[in-house]
Amino acid sequence: MQVCRAINCILLRRTMTPGNMHDIVDGFAKMGFPKCGGVIDGAHIPILAPAHLASEYVNRKGYFSMVLQALVDHCGCFIDINAGCPGKVHDAHIFWNTGLFRKLQAGTFFPDQKITLGEVEMPIVILGDSTYPLMPWLMKPYTGSLESSKERFNNRLSWCRMTVECAFGRLKGCWRSLYGKLDLADDNIPAIISACCTLHNICEGKGEQFTQAWNSEIQRLEAEFEQPESRAIRGAQCGAAKIRDTLREQFEAESHQ
Template identity: 35%
Template sequence: MDPREVVVFGAAAVLYLRRRRRTLRFWVHDTLQDRYQFGEYHRLVQQLRLDDERFQRHFRLDTEQFDSVLSKVGPLIMMNSTNYRRAICPAERLAICLRFLSTGDSYCTIAASYHMGVSTVSNIVPQVCRAIWDSMVKEYMPVPTTEDWLSIAEGFYQRWAFPNCLGSIDGKHVVIKAPDNSGSMYFNYKGTYSVVLLAVVDAQYCFRVVDVGSYGRTSDGGVLANSTFGQALLDGKLGLPQDALLPGAEHLGPQPHVFVADEAFPLRHNLMRPFPGSNHSGRRRVFNFRLSHARLIVENTFGILTSQWRMYRGVIGVSPANVDACVKATCVLHNFLRRTSKTPTRATLPPPAVDSEVAGLQAVTGVGSNNSTREAIRVRETYTSYFSTEDAVSWQHRV
């Protein structure tokens, strides 16, 4: 190559790079310099601390709960100030994250309210969400032990009249913005893009196991099969209790402890689903109702979660990895609120309304490809007989 051509090419490359180079003119934009005087955290939030009820409506946590969470996540989200800029304190970082989870507002809206850059908010929210999960999961959503499973089973029998039940399982589609170059992987049967939250819920409306991040196109049964929980359930590595007698039915012999689910899940000896179809009478209709009576707990829990954290009510416009972090944070915060709320919960609840019962009995057709073993069929038939004889209750005939 001619030396003159090399010089011309080099000069053009330097000019191109200079044009592409982003010149950093300031650390903090002039319009954001007054954050400590007019930012939401330094004005509104401090005023809300004087009214606990308004503070709770704003963040979904009261002041005592906010400070409790802050003490757990604070060391993980603390940043050091430099000669160029002052670090955002952990309390303000937590406030920004909770505001996003509780409203679902865009990063732009929150950034304008808190007088900071959009990129700053976009970094804070997933970082704090991961810190909430890492610092609170062992206390508020630990891996259940055999004793924990037995306690859950006792709660389901006392509150929901289903013995040997270890939890209610279902999946929830969390609607997201279509990720770039993702094709139809996240496109679900509802016509939206989503990731799936698979959850096991106990009798107290608390999450005991969650699996987040499966593609929206995957069925609930497929999500279970691909999850760590589903593999452990299939391999018998969950530490489930040994088979136990059903109350008042010693002659039936020990029966396995089971999870309850809807028609989208397979029938197994430790996973009960209703009889398919809707034209049932007699014992099968009673079994479907009793199973639905216990299974609706997980749907009620999803309803509480959605009502509490309103990011679920819209399209979450962040990356799937950050969506997973936000979902896990709300689940562990849900358990935290259930266990620390000052409002007492009722010890027992009446049977669901007739409309809920009928809705729970409606079956989804087209799922007959699930292969059921003889042992699983035997267990379901045993429960079917038990609910119509030894454990029959008056309200199961209301439908």
């Protein structure tokens, strides 16, 4: 725990930053999504039953867990994390109570760089799945009956979202303790998770090799501790749907060029 606390105290803020936003935006643009500054998702980390309020840690798949919510860049490095919320808590509720949400809502997390699509002004956005709220700065997939243009939008968003899924896979592949149900006090586990995320960024930044054989072990563990699905959030902040529709129309127009 002393090592993990030292990693978090000294290295976390140095390694977990947005970095060069121009490179990140360009990276996601090459994947097909313009003006994107990151992708957000949550991962459930299995834990032993906590001594107190254990029922709050039982997720929708029936095992005890803590949630790691992370925003990653186009290379799969963590830009921002929140670790330690009980597994029963909905991803959107975790997000609403983070400093990341408050900064994005205030427009202070990313540089104030906006573009105009048609008649719609669009800030740097992040991408999430259907469990997150649709905001002017957070794009999510369309749901329900989908016409071809909406499917095209969803496909582009899904392609970019693979970066966060890959990041979680590499994190768990390298730092197997995250699947070890650590025999620690539950208030110590978030420090372990944060330290692993910091080490992940250092290894990714140094180009450390990821052994593909680790993937088979992770797939086995993922099958044992299947990731629960959160309920979709259907609300949208004013103006968010218009931005998403404008992006959809642009993607549709590009497909016909």
